[in-house]
Amino acid sequence: MTTDTKGRYRFNVEPFTEDFQGLISWSNLGNILLRCAQMHAENNGFGFGPMSREQLSWVFSRLIIEMDRRPHTGETFEVTTWPSEIFRQFTVRLFEVRDGEGIIIGRAYSVWALIDINSRQPADLMNLPTGPFTDYLIPAPDFPITGPGRIRVKSEQPALTRTAHVSDLDINGHVNSIRSLEMVLDLFPLETYQTQQVHKVELAYAKEAFCGDTLQFFKEEVQPGVHNIEVRRGEGDVTLRAQVVFK
């Protein structure tokens, strides 16, 4: 079976989903991208439902969002999404965000692995119950976000320490990936957002964080407006690496 169908989903920026500037908040935007990924996978037979019946589960590994602008309250926008390639045990899923006139206002790049729930080992994407995953790929060689970067932070002085609470958890009991995005953006004061816009956010999920964990956020400006961030759990493991680019 070959499908060439990209998923296309229309949204409206609803009241109560905006940030303090009246633009859709980064977290609500991130959540919408995840929902689109899920809907498109589901419509093509490799969603969370079908895969969990096979004891397989999608694990979210990277997310890069680049926005020229975010839509404002009441504005309509459209998200297009499709898986574009496989590398090792991972698959890349791309996103385009268009305004009401069809103009691209943002893009995203995400990396997922399909793992066996019992063994925690990655599944063979060429040999799935639904057929080889390559059947679903729509390559995008000219996509402007070319892939994950390397994020290093040398600072040993945390910029912020916070505790993971119950409301931060996802259905698996881990600090949820979109709340992590919020926590990263919370490292910058209100004044920064009053004069600069975030152009790009990159998140590289390393290890899960759990309720009650003390999360230390280390931050370093590696170029003007480019901030690398590392989140460590207690004294030890890195749970997340991130980069925030202002314009």
Place this chain on the structure above:
Amino acid sequence: MTTDTKGRYRFNVEPFTEDFQGLISWSNLGNILLRCAQMHAENNGFGFGPMSREQLSWVFSRLIIEMDRRPHTGETFEVTTWPSEIFRQFTVRLFEVRDGEGIIIGRAYSVWALIDINSRQPADLMNLPTGPFTDYLIPAPDFPITGPGRIRVKSEQPALTRTAHVSDLDINGHVNSIRSLEMVLDLFPLETYQTQQVHKVELAYAKEAFCGDTLQFFKEEVQPGVHNIEVRRGEGDVTLRAQVVFK
């Protein structure tokens, strides 16, 4: 003009909107109630858009949510909402939450004021540009949630202190009302939620909290399973009073 139409809106518990138990999170549920209020007001000509053209703005004062159960991932539910009464400068808006079979699984009670954006004084609800607000009321004398309670906390030892960050803000630059709900529920450890369900949450918004504010949460169990909470900003003002009832 008289309208007898309650607003009726159908939803599905989307992936990524659940808590760690696979039930729609309290915050997503709260947000949906606010959206329903907004849609119903908009459809009847007294929404945020029309009112802001008149330099009037709805201010949210109280929210009480009582759930027998919360719907789970993939489950369909319906929210019915209508304004039921006016008292002083306030109006009461009620909600019923029904499962896919039409059975009521929860209810909510909210209190709103309409204020003049410039003078910050409450508007006369009997004399609005859209006509007297009484035209829209559908009384519900038998509604089981009868009104706000009195919430007192004697404790002087904060149970938790946290800082308001950028991601906590709403479009007005205040800590958003639904994030406040999450913060209140975060006062209880994961173990509590593993053995007990929240039956009722009441929030009484006092003063606005702003980005950078240090919020101190005081908590007291006034009866078994009934917790009163008071949130103070820095050394002073109470920003929120709340009650959480477990069953």
